[in-house]
Amino acid sequence: MNNNRHLISILMENEAGALSRVANLFSARGYNIESLTVAPTDDPTLSRLTLVTYGNEQIIEQIVKQLNKLIDVVKLIDLSETDAIERELMLVKTKASGEQRAEMKRLADIFGGHVLDVTEATYTIELTGTGSKLDNFLRAIEKEAILEVVRSGATGIALGQKALRA
């Protein structure tokens, strides 16, 4: 069975310790966790946590069941099993001097990025997109030009009328 990538989005009680319970579950049961992002929702009593994990069908089924078993978890959706949009935010600080400067701006434009901060020698670029798009940008620019990379981890939402609400 294949280890497929899954984007799981969880609606949970916005309470101290809820995040630890999720993180704990993954470490205690030996599941992979690639990224994790969490913030309160429009309803301040609820948090939305989105994580990326890998596993075969049986493991993903267990992960979903074990997450549902946590008392703080209200609802969850495996966004990989439905039509969904996935987005991740990345901030990149790059070298930007001489000839490099124009090229860097051009690449940022091609990838739909914005330059947020400019110094004589650097750009700080903001990009959003799927994880693979962000990877592609990092591949497109010279490796030596990268000074710092910050990624938010993937988050997502289902397409159409489907909504994850309490």
Next chain:
Amino acid sequence: MELITGAEILVRCLKEEGVECMFGYPGGAVLHIYDALYAQDHIKHVLVRHEQAAVHAAEGYARASGKTGVVLVTSGPGVTNAVTGIADAYMDSIPLVVFSGQVPTALIGNDAFQEVDAVGITRPCVKHNFLVRDIKNLAETIKKAFYIASTGRPGPVLIDLPKDITIGKAEFHYPKKVKLRSYNPTVKGHAGQIRKAVDLILSAKRPVIYTGGGVILSEGSPELVELAQLLGYPITNTLMGLGAYPATDRQFIGMLGMHGTYEANMAMHHCDVLIAIGARFDDRVTGKIDKFCPEAKIVHVDIDPSSISKNVLVDIPIVGSVPSVLRGMINVIRDEKLKPDAEALDRWWRQIDEWRAMKSLSYRQSDEVIKPQYVIQKLYQVTEGKAIITSDVGQHQMWAAQYYLFDRPRQWINSGGLGTMGFGLPAAMGAKLAFPDQDVACVTGDGSIQMMLQELSTMKQYYTPVKIVNLNNGYLGMVRQWQEFFYQKRYSMTYLEALPNFVMLAEAYGHVGMRIEKPGDVEGALREAFAMKDRTVFLDFITDQGENVFPMIPSGGGQNEMLLAERDEMVSTHDEGMVLL
């Protein structure tokens, strides 16, 4: 409305929950709670001698009675000592509410005296836990804790109480009901799944019913007996499930698993339909997973969806409470007057009887030295099969499970999942407090008993006369057995030199001690001990040092690869099996 302290709120909540008995140990952070307990007389508090024993005693109480066990410990070492017991309850799904003291809110995180992160330490081994930060939430939190602990798949819930919360004052209002939007266990099984399951069950030529602790926890024994007898199918119980179906009934084919009977394991291996009820396909039951029930279609009934298809993929999962789902099955079978395949069943029973004729639990009796199995058989006879039996962990536990025939649920109390040595004695005390009029015996060994010996003192103070059946072979027997079979008899750290004189020890604690060395004295000693209704009696049986638990499936083996006593050469298990332990 009158303002009362947090400590008083706690005590009032316990009263509202109908708590009659709790177990604990005081300390700085819980002084206010102990003061509130002093001022009342409807809850009996049992002062143990070690916090681990408080939890095991509460487990014994809960396992025997079905009620939620209650524990109160102080912060720091109080709660860390309790962790083993909490983990034990978690593994066996025992409903407990554990209150731990905590340093005052303002000091949390400052490495204060006797501070530990109780919520963090217990998180992986509780069903849920709470830190109360506002006294206004205290009563509702306690209500939630009892609700969560006792519903769905039960388990321990911990409430961490900073000292200032117990001192502060608030109005007392106990909610009649709590509703958690994030917690709604499924009770009623899906009708369509039940229908599909019934069709598969009735199509079986070689069926086996395999049931676990879930049947006992859910009080599903009457429905199980009814269904099993309606079908006439063979039934086997896990270590945790013993007593859910009467062991003396002909349809019962014994415990299954590593030390289960030959007939139970062979029937599992050859069955075409497996009906798993409230069991979780533990590795001690399945043996090597890819050799498990190779020909079977599997129905699995469990209240915990995560137990289904966790270790073994099943064909028809049914999430729900055991009695409710079984009642649904019985109704379908009765309403439609469905009948199993009588001819096939007859053939199947003849095959099972052949396996049964192997008498896999036979052992060689001796006139010289006491055989541990013999002690359990005599214990069964002397108590007429009616006593509540608790056990510790090791060879004696397996012998108790094999040779005492449990005919009713909650009669057999042991640490199945975590395998906690030291469990037996405090659990016996808890069971005796739940049922003061019943005989309670703790089957233990010279290793296990020494892990919780101090509770002999508690048992004196609270008058819990139990009979301690110590199968004393001078070894950590189960480990010794594995060293004999798989480590070429290198008995590393398993011989217990300098054992105490248990008779004098029992007497030092104010109990009766007896040492029994001859097989001929076993029955008389047991009769004498059980005749002393009001005394705790420590029976120290000096047993055969080399006796092993049989039958046995070595790790890595399949269910059809059993070793029977004195018939098979013990072969070293496969390397793969060694990893499995």
